[in-house]
Amino acid sequence: MSENNSQTDPKDARGESSGGLWGGRFSSGPSPELEALSRSVQFDWRLAPYDLLQTKAHASILAAAGLLDSDEFAQVNEAIDQLGRDVASGDAQADLADEDVHSALERILVERLGPLGGKLRAGRSRNDQIATDLRLYLRVQARNIAQVVTGLQTALVQQAATYADAPAPGYTHLQRAQPVSFGHELAKHVHAFSRDLSRLQNWDERTSVSPLGSGALSGSALPLDPESVAEQLGFAAAANNSIDAVSDRDFVAEFLFVTAMIGVHLSRLGEEVCLWASKEFAWATLHDSWSTGSSIMPQKKNPDIAELARGKSGRLIGDLTAVLTMLKGLPFAYNRDLQEDKEPAFDAVDTLLVLIPAVTGMIATLEFDTDKMAEAAPDGHALATEIADWLVARQVPFRQAHEIAGACVKLADENDVQLWDLSDEQLASVSNELTSEVREVLSVQGALANRTTRGGTGPAQVRNQVTQAMEGVSEFAAWGIQAPIPNAPDWLQY
Secondary structure, three states: OOHHHOOOOHHHHOOOOOOOOOOOOOOOOOOHHHHHHHOOHHHHHHHHHHHHHHHHHHHHHHHHOOOOOHHHHHHHHHHHHHHHHHHHHOOOOOOOOOOOHHHHHHHHHHHHHOHHHHHHHOOOOHHHHHHHHHHHHHHHHHHHHHHHHHHHHHHHHHHHHHOOOOEEEEEEOOEEEEEEEHHHHHHHHHHHHHHHHHHHHHHHHHHOEEOOOOOOOOOOOOOOOHHHHHHHOOOOEEOOOHHHHHHOOHHHHHHHHHHHHHHHHHHHHHHHHHHHOOOOOOOEEOOHHHOEOOOOOOOOOEOHHHHHHHHHHHHHHHHHHHHHHHHOOOOOOOOHHHHHHHHHHHHHHHHHHHHHHHHHHHHHHOEEOHHHHHHHOOOOOOOHHHHHHHHHOOOOOHHHHHHHHHHHHHHHHHOOOOHHHOOHHHHHHHOOOOOHHHHHHOOHHHHHHOOOOOOOOOHHHHHHHHHHHHHHHHHHHHHHOOOOOOOOOOOOOO
């Protein structure tokens, strides 16, 4: 705090010289330590465009209520638009003495408009302002996240289509299980991210409620119109309970749950890339532009993007945990604890908007060794299930078929051969049900061709899946480019 903002300055006690929005009943200003702890403008300044947007809507309601005359409203409206442009260009900045984004913007408006700027505080509180700002901001960012997620999905779909006919080992328990189409493996990630995008859309519907007009906690005695403000700001409705409106941060926690799930799905994808690119698997080759080397070992090519995808998931889960812990046991109406809701939300947004494009580039440029994958596909007696299914198709009960297939595996191991290397006599020694015709299914291509059920790994089904998945991705992408705020001014940068 500067000297002319000392604790004994009566102006500071009223919150005037510091740009504060409170202080009339205080005989001294806040201590420097309290100011430092309370200050949030260093991180909530990013909400400035949204705060100005709702101020613009609020001004129109004050004018409709007769609390601003037509000349005053015109001046205020022009000043808000100019300040919005100045914020966007960086010409308008918060001051170190500003407590938060609300006090910073009001200070600037008062500097430009004089006492008229102070009229805009009528009928609202920082409590309903911040709840409105954060909803507006996150609704926009949800769509920005949707755009980068659908970009990643598109890269996965394109790779899945390329490798729909490429056989590879399928795994359970990280043990080779059955042959699958590698396109099927790639496409599975598309569906996980589609669930995340569906969650974002559902979240947006619940978040489309305007708190503005709730005041500090009890609404307003002024003749305001919360429904009109809600409509102007692109919300579906105004809040039905003013206490809940200012204290609700479910929308932040739920948003962070979705971002944490996206992080988990990115982590699982990253783990697979790390395995595929390892010398032990040697299925995938990373593009030089999307990998790094070692500072000491010249031969290394490291999957840093995939590893960071795993690592960043912990950060995203931590953001969710921080907000849930803050909310636990919190009394209703506004409490200063709620200041801690913004940084985790901002961090989650920033993390995903940097991470996902990098993962997208890595996926789009991966090259796969189809020969090596095909060679590994039947290894570990992965075709044993085909024997069981072949027997079931001939009316052998599955319990018995399972035992017969298992006995074939045991016999192959004892003779150190593959299942298809067993002679007709050896097959017959296991069961009279096994004839030479079983060899029709003892091939990888035969196994894949048999998987014709919806969602299965047969190449034809995978191609259908890819086509349908791309249709879903296109729908999510269309939602992502929709502007949630109608008739937004040019200075509101999405």
